[in-house]
Amino acid sequence: MSASAAAVCPIGKVCFYQDSQERGSMSVQDRLTSGPYYSIHDFRNSHYHNNASLNDSISSVVNSSSRCLNLFADPDFRSSRSYRIIMAPGSRMDMDDTMKGVSDNDAMSSAYTYNVDSDGKCDQKVGSQTFFPFVL
Ligand SMILES: [Ca+2]
Numbered sequence: 001m002s003a004s005a006a007a008v009c010p011i012g013k014v015c016f017y018q019d020s021q022e023r024g025s026m027s028v029q030d031r032l033t034s035g036p037y038y039s040i041h042d043f044r045n046s047h048y049h050n051n052a053s054l055n056d057s058i059s060s061v062v063n064s065s066s067r068c069l070n071l072f073a074d075p076d077f078r079s080s081r082s083y084r085i086i087m088a089p090g091s092r093m094d095m096d097d098t099m100k101g102v103s104d105n106d107a108m109s110s111a112y113t114y115n116v117d118s119d120g121k122c123d124q125k126v127g128s129q130t131f132f133p134f135v136l
Contacts, residue, residue, distance in 0.1 A: 009062035014069055014113065017060045018048055020094040020105075024059065025050040032113050033065045039112035042075040058108045062092040067113035068122035075109045086122050 007026040009015035014032040018024030025048035031040050040046055043054035063069045071085040072078060085104065087093060096105040116122060 009064045011064050015062045016058045020059045043109050056106050060094045063087045069113050071108045072110045073107050077110050088122050
């Protein structure tokens with residue numbers, strides 16, 4: 001494999017990439033697909049294979065797990081942007097594929113996963129928070 005070839009995200013995992021279109025260094029985060037927390041509360045403690053920090057650096061994401069993935073612009077599952085990004089099982093995105101008038105490239109700082117709803121969707125309500133869900 002050449003240095004520029006995209007690394008394939010293993011089935012069942014959530015993978016982050018430094019560059020768009022699953023390029024650049026990859027990070028496979030088992031903490032998002034295994035208990036007890038199924039989450040990463042602060043990306044500053046997580047790294048790509050090249051040891052660079054995930055924080056404010058993710059440019060594409062693959063969710064090859066069977067769980068819903070939520071991404072947040074700030075640590076501790078918060079977002080000063082008043083929305084979170086929701087990725088369905090088996091989906092992928094470039095972080096600059098914005099439909100919101102603001103780019104999410106190099107911005108994400110925390111994430112968690114959860115089981116799909118009984119209707120098979122990812123539109124989980126989180127307490128009384130008024131997130132504007134961006135569903136892919
Ligand atoms: Ca951030």
